[in-house]
Amino acid sequence: MDETPKRFDRIVAILIQLQSKKIVRAQELADRFDCSLRTIYRDIRTLEASGVPIYSEAGVGYALMEGYRLPPVMFTREEVSSFIAAEKLMQKFTDPSLGSHYASAMYKLKSVLRSGDKDYLSNIESRVLMQTATTEPMFNDNSPNTLAVLFEGIAEKKQILLTYKTFDKDETTQRNLEPVGVFHDHNNWYFLGYCHLRKDYRQFRTDRIQEIKKTELDFTIEHNSLETYLSQTETIPTTKVRLLIDKKIARYLATERKYHGYISEKEVDEKIEMTFMCRDIENAFPRWFLMFGDYATILEPEILKTNTLKLIEVNKQRLL
Numbered sequence: 001m002d003e004t005p006k007r008f009d010r011i012v013a014i015l016i017q018l019q020s021k022k023i024v025r026a027q028e029l030a031d032r033f034d035c036s037l038r039t040i041y042r043d044i045r046t047l048e049a050s051g052v053p054i055y056s057e058a059g060v061g062y063a064l065m066e067g068y069r070l071p072p073v074m075f076t077r078e079e080v081s082s083f084i085a086a087e088k089l090m091q092k093f094t095d096p097s098l099g100s101h102y103a104s105a106m107y108k109l110k111s112v113l114r115s116g117d118k119d120y121l122s123n124i125e126s127r128v129l130m131q132t133a134t135t136e137p138m139f140n141d142n143s144p145n146t147l148a149v150l151f152e153g154i155a156e157k158k159q160i161l162l163t164y165k166t167f168d169k170d171e172t173t174q175r176n177l178e179p180v181g182v183f184h185d186h187n188n189w190y191f192l193g194y195c196h197l198r199k200d201y202r203q204f205r206t207d208r209i210q211e212i213k214k215t216e217l218d219f220t221i222e223h224n225s226l227e228t229y230l231s232q233t234e235t236i237p238t239t240k241v242r243l244l245i246d247k248k249i250a251r252y253l254a255t256e257r258k259y260h261g262y263i264s265e266k267e268v269d270e271k272i273e274m275t276f277m278c279r280d281i282e283n284a285f286p287r288w289f290l291m292f293g294d295y296a297t298i299l300e301p302e303i304l305k306t307n308t309l310k311l312i313e314v315n316k317q318r319l320l
Helices: 002-022 026-033 039-051 079-092 096-111 117-124 146-158 226-230 247-253 283-292 302-319
Strands: 054-057 061-064 158-165 173-185 188-195 200-205 209-218 239-246 262-268 271-278 296-298
Touching: 002 026, 002 039, 002 061, 002 158, 026 039, 054 117, 079 096, 079 117, 096 146, 146 158, 146 173, 146 209, 173 200, 173 209, 173 226, 188 226, 239 247, 239 283, 239 302, 247 271, 283 302, 296 302
Parallel strands: none
Antiparallel strands: 054 061, 158 173, 158 209, 173 188, 188 200, 239 271, 239 296, 262 271
């Protein structure tokens, strides 16, 4: 079998990846292309012999000399199709500020497509619709640039000044934070940051942010990765929840239940009793419960019944 075309594609892809980041590690390239480090070293030498200005630092990685750029690249049909999904997600799940920046970037990206690929893209994009499971806004109208400011703070390691409205006490507080990371979960955006007011790490929901500003204050702590903190679930208070669910519905919950602290289940009188250790009894769990609530009964706790009724009442008032 002739490996030349495969190797050529890999070398071009390596060059593109070198342009996409400041530093690229050899192991990172080997993992992406499922090859040995020796193969990567050989490909890098080929690029250097072709006149590509690459410099390396032992134990760090490879980088292109500042100012070197590859001419515009051509995209495959499969890559063009992926743009549609990304664009629809950005339209639905980002704040207005970041969404406008992405729209501008998409115009630039589409401008380098071949005519046939532009038609291909146009024929598909009007046929793709992204719907959310909730009509609740993900961002406060007073803070349309939430994600953009968070991204800047994380990238530049600058503290942010946050005005935040808590759910349970309905009070507004102002605090300085060092944003660690942003994540999307159960139809809401959250970010985790070190709070100088509480002297600890806290999670914040973007729709409760009343105002957000980047400051010129540097981080005071060297933070670990976002995954490190999110995996420490034992430090987050939980509430035991028991539901009695019709068998015909219970099997459809297998995928989502793990996101709500699912622990176990057992059969009780032709129904399924599920037990959860819930991290968000105030909002996320009641919203999820209402998706199948006409086929289920809340056994405990009483506060879940109360929060669910409150949510029903709020939605009822909006419909009137």
